Amino acid sequence: MSDPRGVSTIDDSIAQAARVLGSASRVLVITGAGMSADSGMPTYRGVGGLYEEQSTADGVAIEEALSGPMFERDPALTWKYIAQIESACRGARPNAGHHAIVDLADHVEHLCVVTQNVDGLHRAAGTRELIEMHGNIHRLFCIRCGQSRTVPDYSRLMQWPPRCGRCNGLERPAVVLFEEMLPSSALERYQRELAGGFDVVLMIGTTAVFEYIAAPVRAAASGQGTAIEINPADTPVTALCDIKCPGPAADVVPAIVQQLETRGF
Numbered sequence: 001m002s003d004p005r006g007v008s009t010i011d012d013s014i015a016q017a018a019r020v021l022g023s024a025s026r027v028l029v030i031t032g033a034g035m036s037a038d039s040g041m042p043t044y045r046g047v048g049g050l051y052e053e054q055s056t057a058d059g060v061a062i063e064e065a066l067s068g069p070m071f072e073r074d075p076a077l078t079w080k081y082i083a084q085i086e087s088a089c090r091g092a093r094p095n096a097g098h099h100a101i102v103d104l105a106d107h108v109e110h111l112c113v114v115t116q117n118v119d120g121l122h123r124a125a126g127t128r129e130l131i132e133m134h135g136n137i138h139r140l141f142c143i144r145c146g147q148s149r150t151v152p153d154y155s156r157l158m159q160w161p162p163r164c165g166r167c168n169g170l171e172r173p174a175v176v177l178f179e180e181m182l183p184s185s186a187l188e189r190y191q192r193e194l195a196g197g198f199d200v201v202l203m204i205g206t207t208a209v210f211e212y213i214a215a216p217v218r219a220a221a222s223g224q225g226t227a228i229e230i231n232p233a234d235t236p237v238t239a240l241c242d243i244k245c246p247g248p249a250a251d252v253v254p255a256i257v258q259q260l261e262t263r264g265f
């Protein structure tokens, strides 16, 4: 991608991002669906790829099938569509972008990843400071006694819908369904992180529709740090960002880390 002067604009933005990150001590990374797109995943929120018509075989909108009220009314129906999503994601592996974030953490004093994704790929890549704001599709918990467990996938669940091994209560995945609140434990941890301040807010593959995502970007824009966006397309917060790297996460994040390492920023 070149502008009329023959200068590669994506390379310029990658160099700028590497320079800023190289001198940062506290970095907040916020990731969304675009982060996992390069792992070949359909995404939980971006269910359009799975349900083009927005309506399920059961005659309800996918947002309704995957909602908290539907789970209470008809858990088997919600489970049916969660299982389809889990099945489509099965076998997905962290991509070069997930791994590059782990490498980036070695170059700064503190790096925290906040993700909208429920696929567990940041955890699989080895990110330690991680807030999975919308939960993790591989973690199940009993709605009666609260006992939880983590499963590699849903292929070996003994019962369907799955039930608790301790009290036989119904289990559900530890993900935020439509019309449900974000988990208070994740929100509180996020607030503590924000209170510590950040030199750089790095948004990757998120459309920033949630206020909790847009707020730290606005804070950076008002002079409290540098906001960087990595996304092939523009988003509602692009105009607020100091640096925009227009490209896919799996290409851009490794390129930034490579520059940071080779140039010694």
Ligand SMILES: [Zn+2]
Residues within 6 Å of the ligand: 142, 143, 144, 145, 146, 147, 164, 165, 166, 167, 168, 169
């Ligand atoms: Zn139980």
